[in-house]
Amino acid sequence: MKKLFATTALALISLTVGAQAEGKLSIYHWFEYIPQELLDKFSEEYDVEVTMDTFDSNEALLASLKAGKLGSYDVAVPGDYMVEIMNGEGMLDTFEPSELSNFGNIEDKWLDVSFDQGRKSSIPYQWGSTSFSVNKDVYGGELDSLSLIFDPPAELKGKINVLDTAGETLTLASLYLGIPQCSSDREQLKELNALVQSAKADWASFGSDVAKDVLVSGDAAAGMIWSGFSAKARGEGANIEYVFPKEGMIVWMDNVVLLKDAPNRDNALKFMNFLLEPENAAAVTNYAQYTAGVKGVGEFLLPEVANSPESNPPADQKGEFVQACPEEVQVLYDAIWTNLKK
Amino acid sequence: MAAGAPMGAGTSSHIYEGNAPRLMAPSWIFIGFFLLAPVIMMAVYSFLTKEFRGGVIWEFSLAAYDQFFFDRGLFGDEPPSIEWTYIGIFWRSIWQAGLATFVCLLIGFPTAWFIATRDPQSRSIWLFLVTIPYWVNLLIRTVSMKFLIRDTGPLNEFLLQVGVIGEPLGLINTNFAVQLGLFYSYLPFMVLPIYAAVERYDFALSEAAADLYSGAWTTLRLIILPVVKPGIIAGCILVFVPSLGAFLAPDLLGGAKTFMIGSLIEEQFKGNAGNWPFGAAASMILLTIVLCILLVYARNQNKTEIR
Amino acid sequence: MASVTDLRRFPGFLAITLTCLVVLYAPLIVVAVYSFNASTSITNWGGFSLTWYVDVFTGPDAPKFQRAAINSLIIAVCAAVAATSIATAAAVAMTRAGRFKGKTLSFALINLPLMVPEVVTAVASLVFFSAIGFTTGLLTILVAHIVFCIPFAYLPISARMQSIPDTYEQAAMDLYATPRQAFTMVLLPLMTPGILSGFLLAFIISLDDFLITNFVKGAGVETLPTAIFGSVKQGIKPNIMAISTLMLGVSIVFVSLSWLIGRTGQNKK
Numbered sequence: 001m002k003k004l005f006a007t008t009a010l011a012l013i014s015l016t017v018g019a020q021a022e023g024k025l026s027i028y029h030w031f032e033y034i035p036q037e038l039l040d041k042f043s044e045e046y047d048v049e050v051t052m053d054t055f056d057s058n059e060a061l062l063a064s065l066k067a068g069k070l071g072s073y074d075v076a077v078p079g080d081y082m083v084e085i086m087n088g089e090g091m092l093d094t095f096e097p098s099e100l101s102n103f104g105n106i107e108d109k110w111l112d113v114s115f116d117q118g119r120k121s122s123i124p125y126q127w128g129s130t131s132f133s134v135n136k137d138v139y140g141g142e143l144d145s146l147s148l149i150f151d152p153p154a155e156l157k158g159k160i161n162v163l164d165t166a167g168e169t170l171t172l173a174s175l176y177l178g179i180p181q182c183s184s185d186r187e188q189l190k191e192l193n194a195l196v197q198s199a200k201a202d203w204a205s206f207g208s209d210v211a212k213d214v215l216v217s218g219d220a221a222a223g224m225i226w227s228g229f230s231a232k233a234r235g236e237g238a239n240i241e242y243v244f245p246k247e248g249m250i251v252w253m254d255n256v257v258l259l260k261d262a263p264n265r266d267n268a269l270k271f272m273n274f275l276l277e278p279e280n281a282a283a284v285t286n287y288a289q290y291t292a293g294v295k296g297v298g299e300f301l302l303p304e305v306a307n308s309p310e311s312n313p314p315a316d317q318k319g320e321f322v323q324a325c326p327e328e329v330q331v332l333y334d335a336i337w338t339n340l341k342k
Numbered sequence: 343m344a345a346g347a348p349m350g351a352g353t354s355s356h357i358y359e360g361n362a363p364r365l366m367a368p369s370w371i372f373i374g375f376f377l378l379a380p381v382i383m384m385a386v387y388s389f390l391t392k393e394f395r396g397g398v399i400w401e402f403s404l405a406a407y408d409q410f411f412f413d414r415g416l417f418g419d420e421p422p423s424i425e426w427t428y429i430g431i432f433w434r435s436i437w438q439a440g441l442a443t444f445v446c447l448l449i450g451f452p453t454a455w456f457i458a459t460r461d462p463q464s465r466s467i468w469l470f471l472v473t474i475p476y477w478v479n480l481l482i483r484t485v486s487m488k489f490l491i492r493d494t495g496p497l498n499e500f501l502l503q504v505g506v507i508g509e510p511l512g513l514i515n516t517n518f519a520v521q522l523g524l525f526y527s528y529l530p531f532m533v534l535p536i537y538a539a540v541e542r543y544d545f546a547l548s549e550a551a552a553d554l555y556s557g558a559w560t561t562l563r564l565i566i567l568p569v570v571k572p573g574i575i576a577g578c579i580l581v582f583v584p585s586l587g588a589f590l591a592p593d594l595l596g597g598a599k600t601f602m603i604g605s606l607i608e609e610q611f612k613g614n615a616g617n618w619p620f621g622a623a624a625s626m627i628l629l630t631i632v633l634c635i636l637l638v639y640a641r642n643q644n645k646t647e648i649r
Numbered sequence: 650m651a652s653v654t655d656l657r658r659f660p661g662f663l664a665i666t667l668t669c670l671v672v673l674y675a676p677l678i679v680v681a682v683y684s685f686n687a688s689t690s691i692t693n694w695g696g697f698s699l700t701w702y703v704d705v706f707t708g709p710d711a712p713k714f715q716r717a718a719i720n721s722l723i724i725a726v727c728a729a730v731a732a733t734s735i736a737t738a739a740a741v742a743m744t745r746a747g748r749f750k751g752k753t754l755s756f757a758l759i760n761l762p763l764m765v766p767e768v769v770t771a772v773a774s775l776v777f778f779s780a781i782g783f784t785t786g787l788l789t790i791l792v793a794h795i796v797f798c799i800p801f802a803y804l805p806i807s808a809r810m811q812s813i814p815d816t817y818e819q820a821a822m823d824l825y826a827t828p829r830q831a832f833t834m835v836l837l838p839l840m841t842p843g844i845l846s847g848f849l850l851a852f853i854i855s856l857d858d859f860l861i862t863n864f865v866k867g868a869g870v871e872t873l874p875t876a877i878f879g880s881v882k883q884g885i886k887p888n889i890m891a892i893s894t895l896m897l898g899v900s901i902v903f904v905s906l907s908w909l910i911g912r913t914g915q916n917k918k
Contacts, residue, residue, distance in 0.1 A: 026868045036709050051869025059614045066396035068779025072868035166614040205515045205597030213884030218494045327394045341601045342427045355815035356747035365742035366755050368735040373758050376796045380777035452662040453669045459657035475673040477900040481859045481874045482893040486676035489885050496679050587766035604768045611772050625769040
């Protein structure tokens with residue numbers, strides 16, 4: 001028994017020590033957002049062992065880092081408003097543009113962004129939109145309004161999946177009502193609360209990571225979804241159309257950030273630099289089917305991805321970034337969300 | 343004394359007298375430090391002030407419990423009334439778990455009875471058959487159930503093809519599906535203790551009842567049930583307690599549409615809300631409910647033993 | 650007068666038992682059958698094939714699941730060994746050391762992991778580890794697993810010990826065996842079946858755990874259940890069915906083993 005103990009103890013020590021060895025990179029990423037081949041390529045080129053965990057919402061990322069995971073990951077991929085929040089929480093490390101030889105590849109319009117002026121802690125990963133898709137076999141009417149989700153026609157009632165995140169779901173609801181984000185106006189919030197309450201009766205499920213699968217399998221006939229994820233669902237055989245609602249949609253940009261207390265800062269920067277290589281950024285786009293924020297990706301893109309209807313909204317399509325609300329307002333939105341799921 | 347009775351005090355011997363502290367030390371260190379201490383810490387956290395977006399500020403506050411029990415309106419300035427949201431979530435979870443327990447009992451008792459009354463050889467085979475699914479990973483069982491009953495799954499395909507139904511049953515993402523999942527997860531917990539109780543049942547009692555012209559069902563109600571009651575109660579507790587905090591069945595089979603106790607607590611630490619003291623308070627309330635049930639059970643147990 | 654067997658029989662109980670078994674087995678059998686489906690669309694039957702089993706071992710997800718399986722095994726073995734040792738010591742104290750101070754409390758403590766709802770344990774561990782600065786990783790999972798495995802290992806061991814009268818050890822000590830010798834040479838062999846089933850129970854319980862593991866696992870660490878959960882959340886794929894079927898097979902082997910051990914234990918008595 002003692003021997004057994006000693007051996008297992010030894011095995012454990014080697015395991016924990018092994019986890020801190022050099023040549024590692026620990027990524028915290030959205031699920032299904034980077035091709036394994038690209039990670040393998042990085043791994044081979046730089047002789048770095050890559051491990052990756054995944055999350056399914058910006059809020060889950062933040063919560064996990066808050067609950068003690070900060071210091072165990074090198075890079076993460078938060079959306080725009082979450083970069084701002086994480087920066088405010090002191091979770092981000094900064095780098096000099098000179099530390100990334102490919103820094104100049106960042107598209108100009110994504111360089112001076114409001115959530116990270118001058119790109120001190122982050123680089124663009126992909127950008128896209130959040131709206132919803134409808135199965136054309138089930139519903140044949142016109143596809144142009146958020147009312148299909150929040151006040152659905154009979155064909156779609158009880159067959160709708162919505163994203164399981166307060167941020168995106170409540171923002172789309174606000175767009176539908178024409179309420180400004182982070183509003184603290186009583187009447188508007190009551191209206192918002194009433195809307196989601198009544199709409200919930202027509203929803204089948206809440207789920208972000210299942211958003212594609214429910215459309216492909218037919219479990220849902222309509223669902224809130226991200227643009228590229230919808231394109232993938234279409235690619236997997238779902239007869240769906242991604243809707244560009246006249247009330248507007250959410251536009252977002254996901255960013256690779258350098259985390260504070262990163263155990264492998266050097267490798268993190270190598271990885272960020274690697275992702276700014278047009279060929280690699282294009283590989284991500286070809287896989288996830290959003291749009292890269294890097295110059296020169298055009299020649300590497302698959303034509304069906306570059307020209308996908310999901311990534312090419314009509315020129316006059318309205319879109320808004322999600323805003324990070326101040327605490328006193330955020331608690332109201334949290335209350336509406338809890339109220340919704342009670 | 344019944345096997346597995348708590349103390350074993352009756353059979354206690356003294357060979358290693360004086361060694362108890364040394365022998366118990368590892369248990370105390372592990373469970374004390376890695377379970378008792380964390381639970382105590384949660385209790386403390388539930389009385390602290392929340393930090394925006396997760397974390398606590400070390401300042402005494404009753405806000406978490408206030409939020410749980412009192413409704414001050416969406417904007418927090420209305421006169422407080424009883425908050426039904428969270429009580430409702432707890433009540434629904436309790437109701438859900440209670441129903442699952444009841445269904446498990448309804449199905450589990452006849453099953454346990456049937457198995458316990460076979461001859462010893464086939465008895466162990468029946469028992470083996472009932473327990474095997476329990477040893478399969480809970481997650482995998484829940485996922486399998488989801489696959490089976492979803493609208494495009496084999497069950498609906500089959501029924502559609504046979505022509506029993508005209509359109510899918512729409513079982514998935516309903517309370518029924520959650521019930522089915524809970525039933526499926528915890529049924530063996532009900533069967534095993536009842537089986538153990540029935541196995542010890544002396545059928546001479548039934549004979550005596552029959553001699554006095556008691557019908558089978560009357561015998562069941564008046565003679566058998568009281569005798570196997572401890573097994574039934576143990577089974578109910580073993581099903582009810584884990585069902586109460588269940589996470590997988592509501593999440594995978596219920597469509598995560600409504601909060602249950604488990605997901606409400608999880609949400610405070612892993613999801614949108616980030617309100618640690620509130621999550622800690624909800625945990626403490628859940629723990630209190632469970633401990634109360636167990637305490638009542640333990641006291642009844644002691645009473646029957648003294649008799 | 651009615652015969653004895655009639656008293657044992659109630660109409661419909663056989664039917665209920667069979668229904669019960671159907672409900673218990675149908676999902677597992679369906680998944681096992683579909684894991685041999687040649688078609689990539691998981692609901693249409695496309696003929697018998699082992700494609701997905703090949704995929705489990707050589708496909709793009711293979712390294713991830715293999716690492717997760719290895720982690721699961723390491724943790725289950727270590728947690729079961731540790732929990733069984735701790736539980737054996739506790740069982741000896743509880744049944745062979747007479748009355749001692751804090752005995753009732755100790756008994757409650759051993760059973761504490763069974764009493765605290767899993768989700769509370771999970772959240773409390775997460776917050777506690779983060780507060781004391783214990784970096785989550787494989788080690789945090791192991792520690793958490795040892796804790797909740799202790800009562801499961803304790804139950805069969807103490808049940809076995811209660812059924813062994815201490816006269817054997819008394820006799821050994823009358824023949825000048827030290828308490829230590831009486832323990833290792835007399836009691837331990839007698840307890841072996843109990844210890845083995847305690848070990849197997851702890852092993853399976855550790856292998857089965859999802860919720861607590863999901864909360865306390867560290868960066869880049871997955872066990873089989875958390876890896877499967879992560880994958881299943883995005884849809885049930887055929888390779889998951891193949892993995893599930895393999896795990897079903899492993900479970901059956903283990904239950905059969907513990908069943909056989911249990912029987913030999915009874916025969917010896």
